[in-house]
Amino acid sequence: MQRKIFMLLAVAALVSSNGVISFAMPAAGSGAITGKVTYTGTPPKMKPIDMSKEPSCAKQHATPVSTENVATGPGNTLEFVVVYISAGDTGPSEPTAAVRYDQKGCQYLPHVLPMQVGQQLQIFNDDQTSHNIHPLAKVNQEWNKSQPAGSPPIDTKYDKPEFIPVKCNIHPWMHGYFVVLNTTHYSITGPDGAFSLKGLPAGKYTVTAWQEQYGTQTQDVTIGAGETKAIDFTFKALPY
């Protein structure tokens, strides 16, 4: 019986050697950590952004967009929180697909972009106006690049883990974050505040949740093989 299973696995590994599923990856596992990020207290009111000086952007928004530094959802959920394994991970595997960052309607989409160290990052200007993207890196190399309408995407990557605020040197209201992580296991919350870290082997992990205004929180979690554990993060929000 055992032998049969072994044979099956061997066949599966062979089949997957063309890169579809890789049994050879060291960090593969079927455990998961899921949960929700919420706040207590009163978060600050997000401010509407006046884009009237850039009509090509203003007309893309039927209702004015707002600042996104504390984005909340129904049920006191927090959006744009990056939840990741900060300790206990067996190390990053090679990042595969490139991540995409858009300048659209004079906003950064997504507002917060998590990525892996060394992962290819492509920055697009989808607007009919010039942008000058300026990631304010301190650990990595800082740069800023002008990107007139119709320019090809900027192709780049970051070598060290860092939370990098991003601004536009032309449109002061444009604001976002690059979150460069040393792990494959990360998740960013949507409006429902939910996150899920999948594919974890059994082990003891430190899970960190990062919110751009409220900083980080960590929790230690131990999961068994194939186990799914639920943890929640709660940030304390202040109105100002």
Next chain:
Amino acid sequence: MGKLFAIVVTVIALVSAAFFAMHTWWLPVDISTTGPAVDHQLTETLIGTGVLFLAGQLLLGAFAWGSSGRSSDRKTKVFPGGAAPLVVAAILVVGVEIFTLTFVGSKVWGAIYLAPAEAGSLQIDVQAEQFAFYFRYPGPDGKFGAVHPDKIDDGSGNYFGLDPANDVAARDDVVVGSLVVPVNQPVALMLHSKDVGHSFYVRELRVQQDFVPGLDIPLHFTATQTGKFEIVCTQLCGLGHYNMKAYLQVMTPGDYTQWLKAQESQ
């Protein structure tokens, strides 16, 4: 050849003067109480310089016409005393013209810019930065919150560096990207720059004033017509200078009150 030159010079001079005389490309509409004084001064300057320009060009044409065809061995007349008195005379003539214009002009400028704003003016704070203008109204309490440059955070919309956590007066301050004022209401702006030199220029107001980092510069005006007008930066301030602008919206007092209430409730 000399006669052809004379004709060309005369035609160019007359045609360019005609564009001014006929107001072909004239000034934009004037919507401020101080605009007429500026326009009057500008017209006087244009007449003065225009008359001198025409006289100079027509004389040049006349001399070229009269001297054409003369034999070249004829003795050239020289200015009495030679080159030095000629240069001194030219400097004196041009200098008197420039100084006259400056003195008369600065009197008009001073009467507008150096005069204090009217009592009861609407106070609005202006922050210029690369590459946008932001405007701050004191809110229902009528008080501006203090500014702390270290608290400036464009990403969260704190363009002025307010500290609402510790400063109650700052909590209701209204910060917007357009300058909205009621018509016929004296407005007193206080200009600040976050980074480099900028300039506040509204053609229709006939108002132009530089921002200087580190200085609080007052500026006042009264708009006499409703409408939407462009505020542009006229001091080269960097890469995005071409794109640094905002809008001045002059509203009826009723519309203004409504607009302000809507902003305060946000």
